[in-house]
Amino acid sequence: MSTPLTLSRPGLVAGRDAQALYRATAPEFSGWLEHTRPAGGCARPIRLTGTIAAVDRDSGRVLSEQHTGELPDRTLYKACGNRREAQCRDCAWVYQGDAFQVVRCGLTGGKGVPASVGRHPVVFATFTAPSFGAVHHRHVARHTCRSRQRCDCRPAPCHARREAGTCRHGQPAVCFARHDADDPRLGQPLCLDCYDHDHQVVWNYFSGELWRRTKQAIERHLAALCRKRGIPLARIVTASGKVRWVPPVRVSHGKVAEMQRRAAVHFHCLLRLDGVDPDDPDALVPPPAAITVDNLEEAVHAAASQITVTTPPHPDRPQGWLVAWGEQVDVRRINSAGGELTDDKVAAYLAKYATKATEATGHCSTRLTPATIDNYADPEGNHLARLIDACWHLGRPTGTDTTSGAATADDRQDSLDTKPRPYAGLRRWAHMLGFGGHFLTKARRYSVTFGQLRDTRAIYRRTEDDNTADTITIGTLTYAGAGWLTEGDALLANTAAAQRRRATRLGREELAHEAWLVGAAA
Structure with missing residues (x-):
């Protein structure tokens, strides 16, 4: 006669299904499901312990106080917020939605960005890495x-x-x-053996500097064109009272980095042409009529073909490496007559890549250390193993704190050459194959920020209940751990979150369909 399975301790239950059954049959299951809703769908939520207080917004008086020991599981669950789809699909889905809004608002306006930006000249440019050796391609x-x-x-x-x-x-x-x-x-x-792995990881590492100089060259090209056409400089008075004369046009960008299969990054950039209002330098105004999208496209091509970066000397290569864009620089116009690219398509395209990193290459790991590097790096191994080995080898301590090269006329190059251990970061970013930049960046004036979107979402959640509209929730919390307590808990919480997402998506589709029907009938 078999012994019946005991479900009194879920941590010791054999099997995920049994753990889920134990949780689902508990009297407090509905309360637990609502309690875990903020982290539902997260692969590895953060568990917090401490005190949560409700404070009156006007007087500052504490209205109520609750310790997490009184909550289900005696802990508070918070989504991890990881943007990488390979690490947490649900949090990446939220991040992708925010990225879509960040990109789209810079093209059409909304959420504090004036709708007039939709009439500004915009191009969608793709900057690729050069060839470091022949690879299989399609x-x-x-x-x-x-x-x-x-x-x-x-x-x-x-x-x-x-x-x-x-x-x-x-x-x-x-x-x-x-x-x-x-x-x-x-x-x-x-x-x-023919492939130049060293040059590729160095290119990945210094690609951010190459992009910075490229954007500066684009703005300088347009400023020179303004001078040539007699468009005067704009007089700006800074907050400290100083007077500055600046070009009458500026370029605002939104940029996403994509890791190619060969493990070299390339950049997808939205470049919007703005004007400058002398009375309000932060205002988003149209550029001068004499500067058109044709000029912006010309400036992008000119900068991409001319700008290069010579990296600082390295013991393995005293003359440094040349970092330049590849020959394939694609520039397309957004919302042009007969064009294939629209605001929504571009925003969705960039938002998709904002949740990815090195997954396309087949490598996905956390930051590497001397204890774990041998598991991934091999100078005689496959393509990825050699790239990681190149990062670790080139980023090694060289016995000197600084490396100095010959004096040049470019102050920016001098600042690179005198930077302490300019290649040390290659070890820090070996798990990213040398690329240490953010995968989604934007100019300050381009659009809204992720912080603003998160704050708006948090305020909405706090105030959707009329009874809490006049209170502020203050938590004194400490980290207790990460992950669900059991696999059964993860199954139940993530399934409920998936059902909510599906219902939300269907609701949005229905609203969009009704709006289309109304527009068609009109």
């Missing part, structure tokens, strides 16, 4: 598919040549395969 000369995500177009041969040859290491220099979109060989070098 090239479709002309797409006929309806969706690139499910592309079934016939690609061209990978590296077809009339004469089959080999590299100096004896590896084939040709590839006649027509790779599928999910072919694991895509992005892999034809010859690992």
Whole structure:
């Protein structure tokens, strides 16, 4: 006769289903489900303990106080907020929605951004990395598919040549395969020994500086064009009372970094042309009529072809590395007549990549340390192992605190050369294959911020109940742990969150359909 399963202690229950059954049959299940709702769907929520107080907004008097020991599980659950879809799908979904709003508001206005920005000239530019060696790729000369995500177009041969040859290491220099979109060989070098892994990780590391100088060059090109066309400078009075004369145009950007399969980053950038109001420098006003989207497009191409960065000297390469953009610089106009790109399409496109990092390369790890580096780095290993090894090797201490190069006329280059251990960050960002920048950045005047969106959402949640509209919730909380207590709890909370998301999505689709019907009838 078998022994019946005891469900009195969920931490010792054998199996996720049994844990979920224990929780679902408990009398306080409904309260627990509502209690975990803020973190529902999170893969690894933060558990907090402490005191939560309700304070009167006007008088500051404490109206009520509650300790987390009185709550279900004696803890407060908070979503982890991780933006990476590979780490937490639900939190990445929230982040993606915020990213969509950040990008879209800079194109159409809303949430504090004036709607007039929708009439400003805007281009969508893609800056790619140069070649560091031949890799397997999939090239479709002309797409006929309806969706690139499910592309079934016939690609061209990978590296077809009339004469089959080999590299100096004896590896084939040709590839006649027509790779599928999910072919694991895509992005892999034809010859690992020919590929310049050192240069690629250095390019990833200094790509942020290359972008900074490129944007400066775009604005300088437009400023020179204003002088040529007789458009006067704008007189600005700073907060300290000083008078500054600035160009009458400025470029506001929203930028997303995407990691390619070959593990080199490239940037998708929205560049919006704004004017300058002397009476209100922070106002978003149209640019001068003489400066058009044609001039903005010309400035982008000119800057991309001219701007380079020479990295500081390194013991392995005393002359440094040249960091420049690749030949493929694509510039398209947004909402132009007959154009394929619209505000919503571009915003959704950039928001999608804001939740990704190195997943496209097949590598996903936390920050590497001397204790874990040997698990990933190998100078004789595959493509990713060699890139990680290059980061760790180039970022090693060299015995000197500074490296200095020959004096140049460019002060910015001098500041790079005299920076203490300019390559030390490669070890810190070895798990990101050298790239240490944010995957979504924007100019200060481009749009709203993530903080503003989060604050608005928090205020709405606090005030949706009329009884709490005049109170402020103050928590004195400390970290107690991360993750759900059991796999059964995770199953129940995440399933409930998925159902709420689905209901929300269906509701939005219905509202959009009704609005379309009303517009069609009118």
